[in-house]
Amino acid sequence: MSEKKKELNEIKNLRSKPKKTLRVTSASLESIIYKPFKVLDHGFIRVIDYMGDDSAIVQSARVSYGEGTKKVSNDSGLIRYLMKNWHTTPFEMCEIKLHIKLPIFIARQWIRHRTANVNEYSARYSILDKEFYxxxxxxxxxxxxxxxxxxxxxxxxxxxxxxxxxxxxxxxxxxxxxxxxxxxxxxxxxxxxxxxxxxxxxxxxxxxxNTYTQWYWKIDLHNLLHFLYLREDTHAQYEIQAYAEIILNKIVKRWVPHTYNAFKEFQLESFNLSRTATEIIKQRLKGKKISYEKSGLNKREWNELTRRFGIK
Ligand SMILES: Cc1cc2nc3c(=O)[nH]c(=O)nc-3n(C[C@H](O)[C@H](O)[C@H](O)COP(=O)(O)OP(=O)(O)OC[C@H]3O[C@@H](n4cnc5c(N)ncnc54)[C@H](O)[C@@H]3O)c2cc1C
CATH class of the missing domain: 1.10.20 (Histone, subunit A)
Incomplete structure (x- = not known):
């Protein structure tokens, strides 16, 4: 039997034995647990384990004895509030463990994120697959x-x-x-x-x-969002963006949907205005034109601001 077939059988086997638990679980994440999402030509990401969901964030923020949940609208509102105001520790109550196969040059960028636990496939112990990106x-x-x-x-x-x-x-x-x-x-x-x-x-x-390596990577949700903020961004290299995109839209979205929405709203798709930039926008709203030369911003900052606000 080929290695690939063996791996698929192992995944099928794991998924065929559901276990009972009193802990919170995410039905949507359970539907994909252990299954690999393909990334690049030979890479993948699969969820191995996780702890908590949106309700666990709410529960810890309220330091509650029970579920901590009131109404869906309240929970979503609280998560938005936490995200907007950088009240980050409740997000650290959720954890996720992923199995990732990635090219070595991407692993070097990835490993710079120090707030995770990693165990990599040992090429001292085993022979690396003949797979290159x-x-x-x-x-x-x-x-x-x-x-x-x-x-x-x-x-x-x-x-x-x-x-x-x-x-x-x-x-x-x-x-x-x-x-x-x-x-x-x-x-x-x-x-x-x-x-x-x-x-x-x-x-x-x-x-x-470009040879592929593999690792188990465990991180809490707060630090995972920080990773995604940096690596799902267009400034990151395309190949690591491809992984971040899958984690964000195929995994985090399923796992913690309210957090996913709040993260996109207040961090990923928001834009940080400096003091000078805020002043420029205020002046523009009053109908005053400000040139780059008089803006007090450097060229890169000016370009970013005018692009974001469609200022000509
Ligand atoms: C587009 C891009 C280009 C980059 N280019 C380069 C490059 O050319 N060369 C290069 O070497 N790196 C480069 N990096 C890596 C970058 O400098 C960071 O090392 C990486 O993004 C990890 O970020 P982090 O330290 O915030 O994350 P983590 O290591 O996950 O840390 C999360 C947070 O924990 C805190 N923290 C963790 N460890 C410490 C510590 N020891 N002391 C104080 N606070 C700590 C910090 O607040 C940090 O933001 C690049 C990253 C990006 C996104």
Whole structure:
């Protein structure tokens, strides 16, 4: 049986044995627990476990003996109030554990979020899968001229094809060298019985950064929202955005729908106005025009403000 089929069977098996609990559960999240959401070409995210739901946030905010819930409208109002006023600790009462498969170069960005618990697949102990992230042609953009950390504009068809081949060939070649040095294949098959292979912890060191790794990642809801605020944003790299988008819209939305709405309303889709920017908007509302030169903002801040408010 292939590895993929084995994994699917394990998931089916887990889902076929529901357990009774007195704790709060989210029916919508239960409907997808253990099931993988595909991300990029070989990646996935699946929920392994969780604690709490919207009512647990309300319960802890009210320091209640019972469910803490009054009416749905009250709960939603309280969650909006907490979110708007940065009263964050009630959101820390909810936790989630995810199993994530992601390319190593994205894992490096992800691991910077220190307020999570992580256990990564050990490439000292096991052999990494022969799976590399190869971008889709439409994502093969050139270096941005305005943002040194970004990409913009497309490449020629010829260059896209050439660069995709380079990415693929390098990953394949390095993986082949990895297998040669190990002297064993991913399925444990020994290549040459008369030869000693290099240790796994050393053979892995020249694998390309687009090789996939996996980890279990556990985080509380407050810190998860902080992660999503930074990584679902257009300033984040497209590939980590793809993961954040799934966590936000396929998982958080199901798990804590009132929190999801309040987060989008007061954080994700809101815009922070500085003192100077507030003054500019006040002046505009009085019908006064203010030029960039006299605004007191730097170019980047000015561009952001005028774009957000459609100021010409
Ligand atoms: C678009 C983008 C570009 C980036 N570019 C770079 C880059 O070029 N180079 C680079 O190195 N990183 C880069 N980063 C990573 C960034 O600097 C942060 O390390 C990362 O986003 C994690 O944020 P955080 O520290 O707020 O999150 P977490 O580590 O989850 O921490 C959450 C919060 O806990 C508190 N906290 C956690 N640990 C400490 C601590 N030790 N001391 C004080 N307070 C703490 C802080 O309030 C923090 O905001 C980038 C991030 C983004 C989103």
């Amino acid at each position: 190869i971008p889709k042609a439409q994502n093969m953009s050139s270096q941005s001229k305005t943002n040194k950390q970004g990409r913009e504009g497309s490449l020629s068809k010829k260059d896209t094809k050439k660069f995709l081949e380079i990415l693929k060939d390098d990953a394949e070649r390095n993986y082949k060298h990895y297998e040669d040095m190990l002297n064993e294949k991913q399925n444990g098959e020994i290549k040459n019985e008369n030869k000693k292979g290099l240790s796994r912890e050393l053979a892995r060191i020249n694998l390309t950064l």
